[in-house]
Amino acid sequence: MGLVVMKFGGSSVADADKMKKVAARVIDKKKQGNRVVVVVSAPGDMTDDLIAMCEKITATPDDRELDMLLSTGEQVSIALLSMAIKKMGQSVISLTGPQAGIYADTTHTKARIIKIIPTKILKELSRRKIVVVAGFQGINPNDDIATLGRGGSDLTAVALAAALKADFCEIYTDVAGVYTTDPRVVADARKIHYISYEEMLEMAGTGAQVMQGRSIEVGKKNKVDIHVRSTFSPADGTIITSEEAITSRRGAMEEVLLTAVTFDRNQVKLSVVDLPDIPGIAAKMFGALAVGGINVDMIIQSAAQDKRNDISFTVSRSDLKKTQKVLGKIRKDLKAANIIYDKDVAKVSIIGVGMKSHPGVAATMFTVLADNKINIEMISTSEIKISCIIDNAAVNKAVTALHAAFGLNKRQ
Amino acid sequence: MGLVVMKFGGSSVADADKMKKVAARVIDKKKQGNRVVVVVSAPGDMTDDLIAMCEKITATPDDRELDMLLSTGEQVSIALLSMAIKKMGQSVISLTGPQAGIYADTTHTKARIIKIIPTKILKELSRRKIVVVAGFQGINPNDDIATLGRGGSDLTAVALAAALKADFCEIYTDVAGVYTTDPRVVADARKIHYISYEEMLEMAGTGAQVMQGRSIEVGKKNKVDIHVRSTFSPADGTIITSEEAITSRRGAMEEVLLTAVTFDRNQVKLSVVDLPDIPGIAAKMFGALAVGGINVDMIIQSAAQDKRNDISFTVSRSDLKKTQKVLGKIRKDLKAANIIYDKDVAKVSIIGVGMKSHPGVAATMFTVLADNKINIEMISTSEIKISCIIDNAAVNKAVTALHAAFGLNKRQ
Numbered sequence: 001m002g003l004v005v006m007k008f009g010g011s012s013v014a015d016a017d018k019m020k021k022v023a024a025r026v027i028d029k030k031k032q033g034n035r036v037v038v039v040v041s042a043p044g045d046m047t048d049d050l051i052a053m054c055e056k057i058t059a060t061p062d063d064r065e066l067d068m069l070l071s072t073g074e075q076v077s078i079a080l081l082s083m084a085i086k087k088m089g090q091s092v093i094s095l096t097g098p099q100a101g102i103y104a105d106t107t108h109t110k111a112r113i114i115k116i117i118p119t120k121i122l123k124e125l126s127r128r129k130i131v132v133v134a135g136f137q138g139i140n141p142n143d144d145i146a147t148l149g150r151g152g153s154d155l156t157a158v159a160l161a162a163a164l165k166a167d168f169c170e171i172y173t174d175v176a177g178v179y180t181t182d183p184r185v186v187a188d189a190r191k192i193h194y195i196s197y198e199e200m201l202e203m204a205g206t207g208a209q210v211m212q213g214r215s216i217e218v219g220k221k222n223k224v225d226i227h228v229r230s231t232f233s234p235a236d237g238t239i240i241t242s243e244e245a246i247t248s249r250r251g252a253m254e255e256v257l258l259t260a261v262t263f264d265r266n267q268v269k270l271s272v273v274d275l276p277d278i279p280g281i282a283a284k285m286f287g288a289l290a291v292g293g294i295n296v297d298m299i300i301q302s303a304a305q306d307k308r309n310d311i312s313f314t315v316s317r318s319d320l321k322k323t324q325k326v327l328g329k330i331r332k333d334l335k336a337a338n339i340i341y342d343k344d345v346a347k348v349s350i351i352g353v354g355m356k357s358h359p360g361v362a363a364t365m366f367t368v369l370a371d372n373k374i375n376i377e378m379i380s381t382s383e384i385k386i387s388c389i390i391d392n393a394a395v396n397k398a399v400t401a402l403h404a405a406f407g408l409n410k411r412q
Numbered sequence: 413m414g415l416v417v418m419k420f421g422g423s424s425v426a427d428a429d430k431m432k433k434v435a436a437r438v439i440d441k442k443k444q445g446n447r448v449v450v451v452v453s454a455p456g457d458m459t460d461d462l463i464a465m466c467e468k469i470t471a472t473p474d475d476r477e478l479d480m481l482l483s484t485g486e487q488v489s490i491a492l493l494s495m496a497i498k499k500m501g502q503s504v505i506s507l508t509g510p511q512a513g514i515y516a517d518t519t520h521t522k523a524r525i526i527k528i529i530p531t532k533i534l535k536e537l538s539r540r541k542i543v544v545v546a547g548f549q550g551i552n553p554n555d556d557i558a559t560l561g562r563g564g565s566d567l568t569a570v571a572l573a574a575a576l577k578a579d580f581c582e583i584y585t586d587v588a589g590v591y592t593t594d595p596r597v598v599a600d601a602r603k604i605h606y607i608s609y610e611e612m613l614e615m616a617g618t619g620a621q622v623m624q625g626r627s628i629e630v631g632k633k634n635k636v637d638i639h640v641r642s643t644f645s646p647a648d649g650t651i652i653t654s655e656e657a658i659t660s661r662r663g664a665m666e667e668v669l670l671t672a673v674t675f676d677r678n679q680v681k682l683s684v685v686d687l688p689d690i691p692g693i694a695a696k697m698f699g700a701l702a703v704g705g706i707n708v709d710m711i712i713q714s715a716a717q718d719k720r721n722d723i724s725f726t727v728s729r730s731d732l733k734k735t736q737k738v739l740g741k742i743r744k745d746l747k748a749a750n751i752i753y754d755k756d757v758a759k760v761s762i763i764g765v766g767m768k769s770h771p772g773v774a775a776t777m778f779t780v781l782a783d784n785k786i787n788i789e790m791i792s793t794s795e796i797k798i799s800c801i802i803d804n805a806a807v808n809k810a811v812t813a814l815h816a817a818f819g820l821n822k823r824q
Binding site: 015016019020050053054056057058060061062064065066068069071072075076078079080082083084086087093094096099120143144 | 427428431432462465466468469470472473474476477478480481483484487488490491492494495496498499505506508511532555556
């Protein structure tokens with residue numbers, strides 16, 4: 001008998017009919033002979049509704065009280081889903097994050113899970129109950145409710161799977177799995193059957209919005225196989241697992257260079273022009289940005305000419321104003337001639353563990369882009385990823401061309 | 413420095429503007445030099461909305477899960493009210509029922525409070541914080557959330573006031589206090605300044621809907637003075653206190669016979685006609701009704717003729733169908749000729765500790781009704797209350813006449 005953690009997002013439990021479908025799916029899993037723990041998010045728009053209520057009171061809510069407010073959404077979901085499961089004749093119990101033994105730190109609204117003590121869950125499982133746990137929340141050392149931030153329910157599911165030594169962690173979502181690229185851009189994008197934690201982390205960091213990086217890291221650290229699949233279809237989705245597991249599976253198959261092509265249109269490029277070429281300038285600039293809470297993605301520094309040079313970097317579009325404010329304050333200090341920005345850029349990335357042993361991959365990428373007359377403005381690489389900043393208008397062309405050039409549309 | 417428990421009902425926290433008004437009122441109380449604990453209900457229609465969501469899933473929800481669901485309403489209120497108070501510059505913390513140390517029994521949806529351990533509340537008060545507690549909920553011995561049933565937030569407030577030895581328990585509501593009768597029926601009804609627990613209990617039992625009996629009983633048992641007053645006016649309301657306290661206050665004033673006239677239109681009279689006059693018949697009948705969960709209010713049995721007699725009794729209008737079903741089942745057994753019911757009845761009551769020492773009060777009531785050509789169908793009395801079942805159409809006339817006859821419109 002296996003132990004499975006099933007996680008359903010807000011769109012899967014948005015109304016009574018969807019709740020009932022989820023309940024049926026959970027019961028199926030139980031009837032296949034498994035012990036089942038279900039993790040759910042708040043129904044549909046409830047979190048947004050709660051935030052709207054909060055905004056009518058204050059623009060700067062206390063973080064502890066915001067967690068007190070937002071955690072009710074998941075509590076509504078676990079109660080309703082448990083009722084639906086019970087109505088279908090199965091024994092079930094709902095548990096809030098604190099009741100489930102999920103201990104978090106004191107960083108309200110984006111707490112980290114410190115530990116899980118699943119005594120209560122195991123007791124209820126041993127009574128042959130389906131256990132429905134509220135995602136996104138835990139109890140902190142002050143006995144307060146703390147929420148886990150964006151993607152928090154995925155994190156709850158993966159961490160619970162680790163603590164319970166579950167055989168599988170299934171993340172049910174409104175897409176059928178992880179694709180070689182966005183099917184809305186490239187029609188012959190294919191579902192990936194197996195992907196490594198490392199590749200998935202790179203995908204999350206380069207624009208693919210299937211899962212937050214934190215959950216994948218917890219999965220990797222604890223060797224939890226994560227199965228991303230559709231709530232509304234019985235078909236298998238994508239299994240996120242270790243590189244070794246994938247290599248042994250792929251062994252008999254053709255050699256795989258790339259796993260996916262991703263893109264991120266949420267990028268702005270800033271250039272600080274005509275800086276003095278002296279030590280400490282970059283440290284001063286990026287130090288100020290870090291203090292301002294701005295996440296800098298790619299950085300290039302031009303070769304110095306006449307003891308002056310330029311530094312360019314990218315940030316999220318939503319951080320542009322904040323970035324301009326920080327740079328405006330330190331510009332005199334930096335002795336920079338000018339600060340310019342370009343909102344019409346995007347990042348295109350290719351990802352694959354295969355590129356570790358194939359040094360020609362980067363050259364192929366640059367050639368494909370050049371053949372398509374796409375200018376590369378910035379480049380950054382990791383062991384299993386190459387990213388290029390290009391003109392936003394050229395994204396679809398670039399993604400389509402790269403997807404085809406690396407044969408991602410062909411493979412089984 | 414005093415300690416005050418302030419309780420605000422759902423209509424007082426129905427939207428952001430009302431929340432802000434409540435916050436201002438709470439802060440005023442603090443600035444007057446008090447330590448302040450606030451108890452709140454779920455905002456406006458939220459409980460109804462949650463029940464509607466539940467009904468789309470199942471008509472027979474599990475009680476534990478229903479409590480899990482419904483307790484979120486108060487949690488939303490405490491978070492939002494705390495944000496509003498903080499926004500106005502005061503230090504504040506919200507606590508769920510479990511966090512506040514409110515321990516309940518395992519009777520889900522209508523749990524009793526077993527004990528209160530207010531350690532956390534006292535600690536936060538000592539840090540000069542306003543403490544906002546979720547009404548209507550506690551934690552039970554299984555570490556589950558349990559709700560306290562109708563009027564549960566009042567109960568939380570009064571029980572907390574007892575546990576904290578508060579100087580006052582203030583129940584804020586949308587009426588200005590307790591009146592000598594319903595001002596919608598009798599225009600010159602007056603606000604009662606002081607009323608005893610016993611009188612208030614009789615009022616709750618005879619149709620006045622200011623507070624549930626349970627809260628008043630807890631107040632009486634623990635000698636908590638309860639101040640019922642308007643959320644939207646600074647004027648004093650009605651203080652519910654001990655008979656001795658009232659007697660000593662009233663001593664210098666004119667002698668008071670009556671405190672209030674109440675009525676209850678939610679009554680149905682049933683008559684089981686032509687029963688054999690043998691021992692055990694009434695026991696069999698009312699035993700069956702009790703097993704069916706039906707609360708019987710007034711009972712009369714006619715004098716036997718020819719070894720046959722009739723039994724009449726009243727139940728809540730909402731229990732009529734259930735009552736008919738139970739009686740239908742045992743009718744043959746009872747050898748009753750017929751069962752008839754009359755939906756056009758109502759109960760009119762007069763209440764006052766003064767009637768203990770004035771045996772003429774009942775006679776005056778019957779005379780007033782007779783003078784107004786109102787027929788009395790049933791009578792029931794307690795030491796401080798007389799109730800009569802009359803024609804529903806005559807209620808306004810009866811209440812107006814009794815209110816005037818006992819001088820309730822005249823007193824200061």
